[in-house]
Amino acid sequence: MNDTDTFVQIFRALTGEALLDIGLIAGTALLLIVGFGRLLPWLADKFHGKPRLYLLASVPLLRMLIIALALLVIIPRVIEPTPQNMLAVLGAAGLAFGFALKEYVSSLIAGVVALHEFPYRPGDWIEVGGAYGEVKHIGMRTVEIVTQDDTVVFIPHLKIWNEQIANANDGGSHLQCAADFYLQPDHDAAAVQHLLHDVALSSPYLQLDMPVSVSVGTALGDALPHPGLPHRSSSAVPVRHGSHRSRQGRAVGPGHRCRRRARGIGRRLSAHHGRAAVLVQARVPERDAECLDATIALTSRFAPHSARAYRVSALYARLNRGLRTN
Amino acid sequence: MAWLDAWPVNGAGWVLPELERCFLRHARGLDLVRRLLEAAVAGRLGRGIIACDSWAWAFLQRVWAIPQPEVYTLQAFDANRLAVHLLNPASAGAGHGLWVRNARTGEDVLPLGDVEGGVPASDEMRRLAAHCRDNPGIAWRYWRSHLRPEPDPSAADIDAENGQPADAWPADTDTMWWSSGRDPVMPADTGDDMAFVLHGLLLHNGLPEELLARLMPLSRDQLGAVLQRLARLGLVECDVRPWQVAPLGYAAARDFLRGRGYLVDAF
Structure with a gap:
């Protein structure tokens, strides 16, 4: 009985006035969150580049601050704010969270860390756990990305504790795109290299201020299975939008594996060229190989409002068209 | 390529006035200009x-x-050279002196002056030169499009307050009024x-729609719609000439493309 009395004494009597205050505070906080959630993205659409990204990134930060302030104002209206009471309530709450909502709280805390460390921001193209897409919204517990096939994926923030997060543009306005090409073995490797260089150079998506790098290998790499093998099918290299067919009739298009590989090569080139804007890698087979496999990757600009999938497929169409005509 | 192969090498000097007509930003449109530049630099084309x-x-x-x-x-x-250029009767399109004043304030934009002796640059002229990036062709079009025969009423009032009669200037001088109007905006x-489309037109200094369609990742219909919209915006x-960016x-x-990170010229 004494324990019950003590527990009850922790809380204040919730009068109608107190409830009204709490309602008003919560309502104001909600209005501010919704208002900033609409105003800042609207404002961000008026800008381009970093100002847009910073404005978008400030939305979850402001939301967190508003919620924290609202809780700070509401708690003294519910609990008698003595040190003992606060300790008891916070301890009980922590225990409950620890057992019942461990994952949820972990995501919340990771969300706060994400706001500080910026592993991703709205507008970034990230890959987490095999899901690759553009960050559309950073919530309290999850980050929402939209993949190239227009699927929304909700990724809990807690992934940042123990999973690798690949960010393709890291707040910038450009990133690398990659596409596979399968060519007949009797193609002249030097001519293909020259042509791919010009194809990249003539793409309007290209960031011309960045250097163009072209490299030619003399053997097929392990990361690039032989296109003639049965497992090299159209499904192995997913065609998301606007599939195109090469001379051999093989459906090809931008895919995750190709993209990751291109990104890795880009990092290697970065050591020599600062930032590898365009990477063209043509792999020339051995004499007994049946085909020549080429990969082209180039840094392209992207606009915040259009679907990147279309751009990638449009770029790919240009690349493929350029090869066909030669 | 046949054009380049048939280049006359007879020792006479030559002028190629528009190098931008020798390439297209296309995978098959760059070899000619490469060969041309390589041959010119190597001296195989003469002087x-x-x-x-x-x-x-x-x-x-x-x-x-x-x-x-x-x-x-x-x-x-x-600003000074631009003032002389615009005051020159040949470029101004008039047969005698021209006095240009601000249509709102009545201040001199192009004061009466001797072209040979130089013309003092007004603030308006400095702003015009800066806005046009010191490009005389653009400045001339900009200048002509903002000239008007009549001042704003406020400018006439200023003259009346100063006791300056309307015929205070020499008889062989035309007075024009200049007002910075609304320019096209993105x-x-x-x-x-x-x-x-804008970048493609600037890189090639204008292109016909047929060629532009081959360079753009747009269908012909989309390209036509974009061009018409840009034209309506001025x-x-x-x-x-073929489609080109309006002066x-x-x-x-240019400001828009630079802000988006596109390659822009150095001027």
Whole structure:
């Protein structure tokens, strides 16, 4: 009985006035969150580049601050704010969270860390756990990305504790795109290299201020299975939008594996060229190989409002068209 | 290529006035200019002068590394030189003196002066030169489009207050009034399509629609719609030459492309 009395004494009597205050505070906080959630993205659409990204990134930060302030104002209206009471309530709450909502709280805390460390921001193209897409919204517990096939994926923030997060543009306005090409073995490797260089150079998506790098290998790499093998099918290299067919009739298009590989090569080139804007890698087979496999990757600009999938497929169409005509 | 192979090498000097007509930003459109530049630099074409648009030049420097920097450009038309250029009867299109005043304030924009002795630059002229990036061609179009025969009522009031009669200037002098009007602006919802078209037109110093369609990642219908929208905004025009960026829209287009990270010229 004494324990019950003590527990009850922790809380204040919730009068109608107190409830009204709490309602008003919560309502104001909600209005501010919704208002900033609409105003800042609207404002961000008026800008381009970093100002847009910073404005978008400030939305979850402001939301967190508003919620924290609202809780700070509401708690003294519910609990008698003595040190003992606060300790008891916070301890009980922590225990409950620890057992019942461990994952949820972990995501919340990771969300706060994400706001500080910026592993991703709205507008970034990230890959987490095999899901690759553009960050559309950073919530309290999850980050929402939209993949190239227009699927929304909700990724809990807690992934940042123990999973690798690949960010393709890291707040910038450009990133690398990659596409596979399968060519007949009797193609002249030097001519293909020259042509791919010009194809990249003539793409309007290209960031011309960045250097163009072209490299030619003399053997097929392990990361690039032989296109003639049965497992090299159209499904192995997913065609998301606007599939195109090469001379051999093989459906090809931008895919995750190709993209990751291109990104890795880009990092290697970065050591020599600062930032590898365009990477063209043509792999020339051995004499007994049946085909020549080429990969082209180039840094392209992207606009915040259009679907990147279309751009990638449009770029790919240009690349493929350029090869066909030669 | 046949054109280049048939280049007359007879020792006479030659001038190639528009290098930007020798390439297309297409996978198959760059070899000719590479061969041309390589042959010219190697001296196989004899002595000559190649002139090139500044946007095309910026692009060509990425296409082919120009080994020798013997590149010259005209001196920029700053406010003083621009004033002389615009005051010159030949360029002004008048047979006698021209006095140009601000249509709102009545202040001198182009004061009466001797072309030979130099013309003092007004603040308006400095602003015009800066806005047009010291480009006389754009400045001239901008200048002509903002001249008007009558002042604003406020300017007439200023003259009356100063006791300056309307016929205070020499009889053989025309008075024109200049007012900075509304220039074309890029719409807020400008997307990639419009940026691509503007950039393509600037890199090639204008292109017919058929060629532009081969360079753009747009269907012919989309391209036509983009061109018509840009034309309505006053950013491109197709009056005499093929589609090109309108002089009055050049500043807006250039600022927009630079802000989006596109390659721009050095001027």
